[in-house]
Amino acid sequence: MKKNLENNIDMIIKNIGKLAGIVPEGVLRKEGAAQGETGVLENAWLSIEDGRIAAFGPMSSCPSERSEESLDARGGMLMPGFCDSHTHVVYAGSRDGEFLDKIRGLSYEQIAARGGGILNSSDLLNRSSEDSLYEQSMARVSEVMAKGTTSLEIKSGYGLNAEGELKMLRVIRRIRESVPAIVKSTFLGAHAIGRGYTHEEYVRTVIGMLPEAAKLADFVDVFCDEGFFTTDDTARILEAAAPYGLRPKIHANELALSGGVQVGVAHGALSVDHLERTTEAEIEALKGSETMPTMLPGSSFFLGIPFAEARKFIDAGLGIALASDYNPGSSPSGDMRFVMALGCIRMRLTPTEALNAVTLNGAYAMGLSSECGSITRGKRADLILTEPGWTLTKLPYLYQTAFIRSVYFA
Ligand code: NIG
Ligand code: FE
Secondary structure, eight states, X not given: OOTTEEEOOSEEEEEEEEEEEEOOTTOOOOOGGGGGOOEEEEEEEEEEETTEEEEEEEGGGOXXXXXXXXXXXXXXXXXXXXXXXXXXXXXXXXXXXXXXXXXXXXXXXHHHHTTOHXXXXXXXXXXXXHHHHHHHHHHHHHHHHHTTEEEEXXXXXXXXXXXXXXXXXXXXXXXXXXXXXXXXXXXXXETBOOTTOOHHHHHHHHHHHHHHHTTTOSEXXXXXXXXXXXXXXXXXXXXXXXXXXXXXXXEESSSXXXXXXXXXXXXXXXXXXXXXXXXXXXXXXXXXXXXXXXXXXXXXXXXXXXXXXXXXXXXXXXXXXXXXXXXXXXXXXXXXXXXXXXXXXXXXXXXXXXXXXXXXXXXXXXXXXXXXXXXXXXXXXXXXXXXXXXXXXXXXXXXXXXXXXXXXXX
């Protein structure tokens, strides 16, 4: 464990320059204009009891004689830890060879068509032992925790056969048991057609994996996009997953207007993710739903594809989450501060909209927003304490400057 990752004991943090991300109890997501608002208290204190946020207020009301350990924030900003609701951090080996193909001008689809892409990761994964996969993946989870991620979702989807998919889900469970961050697990058997199967055989195989996968996973995902899985495939898989209590989180509209948003919403998806290609129809389908539109600017940046039109969603009254999509093919970074920066610089989000997107709304997209994602009494004290002088605006603006003093986990 890195030195700046701290486990909470009862303590009080004093002289907080800005306590940012304060949200009233019971608010589980921020939508529309509310996405641009958050509580910020200047010159504040916050106390932690049993790993939970117990109380906070201005320094003028700071309790004095108390027995807990006290920490001087020296004017640093205290904010919720990042909630990264979409990652593929469990993978084997590297795809840096494809990075060279990409530099030479091949698209994501062209690389996949040449046997690269997800199938390349699948071959590497199926050759890798479970212990080695765990070690390789843990290195990435440790890396993102040090960068402020305190909860994350991890998907399967590089096994592409029953043995490989279950191996991935077991590794995710082992990670969940070994880190202080909250880990949610998603079965993404339908990430690509596994080698040796016809399309129809593989869809049936994924459905056949559900009873075992459901013992290990919290959610189910399908890559519903051109060249991968159709809306019919997606509906079949989601319907078969529902009796196991696996709520959908769908990869939709990355490569084409796939219909993935509509099929996800119709099946009560917790989130629909990517959304680089959307029209009014997708926005209309999302209105009034329980589904969190989730955008992954790291993959737009890396693949050179359009950024999702976050402004249109928020201006239509919807909320959005931002996540890293950390994976070897389309987003080889899990740095959530950089995701915030891309949200502001390339998607024209305000820093506060971006903060809500990477904290409360990300937590919502993992079914965790009653537990974490904001400064709220009773929530887990999963927190980032910055060095002195940081503000919400500086986070995405000085997007490469080290800002973290400590990351706290409940
Ligand atoms: O979210 N789009 C599908 N899946 C991943 C990429 C996975 C890979 O290329 O390995 C994504 O971008
Ligand atoms: Fe993804």
